[in-house]
Amino acid sequence: MKNLIRPAITLFILISLVTGLLYPLAVTGIAQIAFPEQAAGSLLKRGDEMIGSILIGQNFSEPTFFWSRPSATSPMPYNAANSGGSNLGPTNPALIKSVSERIQKLRASHPGKEDKIPTDLVTTSASGLDPHISPAAAYYQVERVAAARGIDVATVQSLVDRSIETPQWGIWGDSRVNVLRLNLALEELQK
Template sequence: MNQPITLQDNIGLRAPLLFAIAILLLFGLLYSLLGASLGRVLFPAQAQGSLIERDGTVVGSALVAQPFADPRYFQPRPSAANYDPMAAAGSNLARSNPALHERIAKTRLAIAERDGIATAQVPDDLVTQSGAGLDPHVSPMGARVQAARVARARGLDQAVVERLVDQAIEPKQLGVLGQPRVNVLRLNLALDAMAR
C-alpha cells in the first residue's frame, strides 16, 4: 500500500536538490565562464580562432585549412568536410574499404600530374584526410613536392621557393609532440609577400 509523502520526506529531498543546483551552477556555468575568461586573457589570439590578417583583412585561420585552386599556391591536404569548419569530419572509411583505396589512388595520380612527379613521390599526407578534415598543415615533403609547380607558376627560381618552404617548417611541439609540419596558409602568404 502506497504511503503519502509527508513533510519530513520533502525536507529530505530539499538538500539533494539544492546540492544538484549548486553543482550545476558551479561547474556548468561558473567553471565554463572562468575557463573561457582565462583563455581570452592568457591566449587572446587562440581564443579568437588564431585568425591571420593581411592588410587589415582576415584571410583565414592558422588552425583551419582552406582550399587554394590557383597553381601559384601550395595545396593543403584533402578535406572530407570540403574545408567547411562547420562540417568538420573525417571520411569514416576503414583502411580496408575499397572506396578509400580507390579515392587515394585517384588523388595520388591527380597530384602526380599536377606537380609533375611520379606517383611514388606523392607523400601520403597529400592523399589522406585528417581526422577533422581541416588540418592546416602538410609535411615538409608534402610542401617540397609542390615547390617546382609553384615556382613555375610564379616565374620564380625553384631554389627560392624551396628556401621559403624550409623557413616555414614548424618543429615538433615542445620538441617531442607530433612531426615537423608546414602551415599552408602561412606559406602561401609568405609567397604573396615576396611578390610585393
C-alpha cells in the same frame, strides 16, 4: 520524502551554476589573459580583412598556391562545423578509389615528377581540418608553384625551408608546414 526534494533541487541548481556558468567563465577568462591569440581562434588578418585561422585548413586548388591536405568534411572542404574524418578503413573500395583519383590528379599537376607522393597529399586527416602538411608534401609542390608563379625554384624552396615548424618543445609531434602561412609568405614574396 519532502526533506529530500528541497536539498536535491538546491544542490542541482548550485552544481548547474558552478559547472554551467562559473567554471566556463573562469576558464574563458584565464584563457583570454594567458593565451589571447589562441583563445580568439588564432585568426590571421591582412589589414582589416580576416583571411583565416592558422588552426583550420583552407581549400587551395590553384597551381600558384601550395595545396593543403585533402579534407573529408561535407558539404564543402574544411567545414569547421562538420569536423570529422571519413572513417574508411584501408581496404575500403571508396577510400582506395578516392586516393587513386588524388594520385592521378597530383601526377597530372606535376608532369614528369616521378618522386614518391607524400601520403598526406592524398589522404585526409582525422579531423578533416588539418592546416599543416609535412615538409615532404611542401617540397613535392615547389616546382609546380615556382613554374606557375614564374619564380626561381630555389627561392620557393628557401621559403619552404623557412616555413618548417619543428616539433613542439623539440619532442612532441612532427615537423610540419602551415599551408596558409606558407601561401601568405609566397604572396608577400611577390609584392
